[in-house]
Amino acid sequence: MIGRSIAIVLIAAGAAQAQDLSVNENTVAACFDSAPRDAGVPGCVGDASNQCQTQPGGSSTIGIVGCLQAETAVWDRFLNREYKATRAQVDQFDSGQPPVSEALLTAQRAWIAFRDAECSLAYERNRGGTIRSVAAAFCLMRMTAQRSLELRDMRGGL
Template sequence: MIAMGSLSGAAQAQDASVNQGTVEACFNGAPRDAGVPGCVGDAANQCQAQPGGSSTIGIVACLQAETAVWDTLLNREYKATRAQVDQFDTGQPPVSEALLTAQRAWIAFRDAECSLAYERNRGGTIRSVAAASCLMRMTAQRSLELRDMRGGL
């Protein structure tokens, strides 16, 4: 997302940090197949209460910091799900290849959807917040979907 990338450097300079445990507790406490839990964004909200966190740049930096934790969880869940589906491969096109194709398509969809959120809010600084929030929520949702996928295999 080119438009959002121009702000990300400034937002990251904000040196925002979130409590990783808050995000992990949200992940661990989320019921299976329940969509995006209400606790997504809690760590970013706590970050925003810190000095500098309530400016647009601070809010975006806090959202990006929580997204980074969700992204770590997503990568962990993807690897675990891929390892599990590899056990079921029978010599035909591997299930893990279908998972990889789906994951690549999901990344493209997420990026397009969050670029849309950015573009829909033209003319205001809220567009960066909308795009960063979109990335956080979609990343959280996908990490939970991958976790839940293993339960159905």
């Protein structure tokens, strides 16, 4: 379940998407492809969002949140792709009790709850200003990018 503050960020992002803000998916893909294994969050995370913010309407608070959300959507597609690939690899070789795939699912669900709580915290820590929506949206983007890379890297160690 998405926290109340995260839902506010998503509503703001929806308003920005109405302004036709978009990110270059190839920029995000290049970041994903060039990220070294087990290196954490690469500096290129956010590049597509930064480019988006140069579009008309992209530099307002709503625009910035919309650009961050647009990049997050790309990272989320990568995350889902990497989760499915990791799960397929685990399922192919799994003979444990309980299966590793169940542990992976449990971990993924826990990670989603952690991400939502962490980004709600980022939102709440910035009370009193519109920066709170930017902080929460940035948190969602960064954590989603990081998890997609973790899932990719996990397959090398299975």
